[in-house]
Amino acid sequence: MNPSQPVRSITLKDIARKLGLSHGSVSKALRNDPEISKATRDRVQTAAREMDYQPNPMGAGLAEFKRSSRIVPVHSALAWINCWPEPKQLRSYKEFDRYWQGAQGAAERLGYHLEEFVCHGSMTPGRLEKVLLARGIHGILLPPHRIPIEWEDFHWENFSAVRFGRSLLKPRVHVVTADQVANGMIAFDSIRDRGYRRIGLVTQRRRCNDEGDRALSRNISRDRRWLVEAGFLMAQAEVDESQRVPVLFLDVWNAGSNQAELEEWLKQYRVDAVISDLAALPEMLGKAGYCVGKDIGFAATSVLDGNADAGIYQNPEEIGRVSVLVLTSVLNENARGEPPVFRQILVEGKWVDGASLPWLKK
Numbered sequence: 028m029n030p031s032q033p034v035r036s037i038t039l040k041d042i043a044r045k046l047g048l049s050h051g052s053v054s055k056a057l058r059n060d061p062e063i064s065k066a067t068r069d070r071v072q073t074a075a076r077e078m079d080y081q082p083n084p085m086g087a088g089l090a091e092f093k094r095s096s097r098i099v100p101v102h103s104a105l106a107w108i109n110c111w112p113e114p115k116q117l118r119s120y121k122e123f124d125r126y127w128q129g130a131q132g133a134a135e136r137l138g139y140h141l142e143e144f145v146c147h148g149s150m151t152p153g154r155l156e157k158v159l160l161a162r163g164i165h166g167i168l169l170p171p172h173r174i175p176i177e178w179e180d181f182h183w184e185n186f187s188a189v190r191f192g193r194s195l196l197k198p199r200v201h202v203v204t205a206d207q208v209a210n211g212m213i214a215f216d217s218i219r220d221r222g223y224r225r226i227g228l229v230t231q232r233r234r235c236n237d238e239g240d241r242a243l244s245r246n247i248s249r250d251r252r253w254l255v256e257a258g259f260l261m262a263q264a265e266v267d268e269s270q271r272v273p274v275l276f277l278d279v280w281n282a283g284s285n286q287a288e289l290e291e292w293l294k295q296y297r298v299d300a301v302i303s304d305l306a307a308l309p310e311m312l313g314k315a316g317y318c319v320g321k322d323i324g325f326a327a328t329s330v331l332d333g334n335a336d337a338g339i340y341q342n343p344e345e346i347g348r349v350s351v352l353v354l355t356s357v358l359n360e361n362a363r364g365e366p367p368v369f370r371q372i373l374v375e376g377k378w379v380d381g382a383s384l385p386w387l388k389k
Contacts, residue, residue, distance in 0.1 A: 037080040046074055059361035105130075105139050105166040105354065106159055110146040110176045121331035122343050123170055126191055129347025130168060137355055139166070146176075153180030160185060166358050168350055169195055184364035187357040189350050199365045201357070203350040205341040206373035207328075211258020214302050214326055214339055217378040222387030223300035223324055224270050228259045229289070230304055232276035255304065255328050272296045277305070290315045293323075300324035300384060306334040309383070324384035336381030346374045 043053045048071070056063045056071035063071075074080075107127065111117045118124040127141075134141040142164075146155045159165075167188040172195055188200040211228075218226050256274055263271050275292045277285040289311055292298070301308065301323065309319050317323045319335075327333020330340050349372055357366075380386075 037075075037078045039080075042071065042074050042078060042080060045078070046071065058359070061361055103139055103166075104142045104162065104164050105134055105168060105351070106164050107141055107143045107168045107170065108146055108155070109143055109170065110172055112147065112174075114145045114147060117170060122329055122341065123191075125331070125343035126170060126347040126350070129344035130351050131347070132344075133348040133351035137351065139351075139355070141168075141351075151180065152176070152178055156181050156185070165363070166354050168354060169198075169200075171195075187354060187363055189354045189357070191346065191350060199369060201353055201366065201370045201372070203346055203353055203372045203374070205343075205346060206375045207254035208258035208261070209373070210328065210339045210341065210376045211255040211260075212262040213258075213376065213378055214328065215259050215262035218300050218302065218324065218326060218384065219266070221324070221384065223384075225272055225296060225298050226263070226300045226302065227272035227275060227292070227296060227298040228256060228302050229275045229277065229292075229308055230256060232278065259302070272298055286311055286314060293317070298323065300326070302326045302328065302338065304328040304333065306332060309334050320383050320385055326381075326384045330379050330381070335383040336379070337384035338379060338381070339376040340379045341376040342374050349374060 039050050039053050039057075042048075043050050046053070048056075048067070052063060052067070053071050056068040057075060059068060107130070109117050118127055127143075131141045144150075144155060144158070146152055150158075159167075165186050167186050169188060169190045171192045176195065176197070178197055183198045183200075188198060190198075190200055190202045190204075192204040193202060215226060259274070273296070275289065277288060289308075293312075293315060301312070303325070304327070306327075309325055312319055312323060312325065319325045325335050325337070327335035327338035330336060330338045331343070353370075353372060
């Protein structure tokens, strides 16, 4: 061999010629297309490694440019699975409705149609699986749920899926969610920037009366509350100890004691601003004799559903958009079931000023 001559790259045609397969079959096998048997896929991928085949990035880029430069027809549907006992309640939350809007817009731009499937009552997970397979739907988005879902008769190895948040523990598929730790820090720092010094976090902690309650408690605590608390405490650790206010946990199972606990906490720690994920808190502050926005500042961890106009906007449309980007990438890899490597993609929110937490005069 003349060392001055460039070494010719291995092509798909070379692999196809060696294995006695068509160019198209080799291409699909390297992309894990389920139309090609697993045995053939393994044989092609082994040959590609042995022959030191390297994809041509310029060719791949050109192919992607051609795909993105034309109007993409709708070629398939993506499933949004709703297993809420009252299905309409899911998107009554503005945060979750904007997840849908962001996901729907991204799906349409990529040539997919996002369709909601209600899994409740006679529509069991097993029956839903048959409906999805009959429709040729293999991509699933799982929005937040309040209670666990029994998936025993649903075969996730037939599907690619992405979860919003951590409320569902199963299936263990990739997650796209708000960066609650960062949001907690942003909230604390933003409130201090506006002149408040004794800032408190109020959230709820569930006492578990039975095993069902414990399952529900784990479901909720893994989603938002302890992450917001973590970010809040990290930011609070940077201020003088004399200005730190302990987190107040209100007992959801004993609502009668909450008002008294709140009032005692406010007086004991001389709180001048509160951040909370509890939409009922402004009303409770009013009952305690505080005028929100005048006597005390109040910010919500979600300005969409927190009953306050100041606080964190969690960029839910972006969370929805990114969830579809992740799902379509997994679909394009023909990866099904629970992945061997679990990914969590966090979307940072932003602070929004409002009348419930005005700037203090200097």
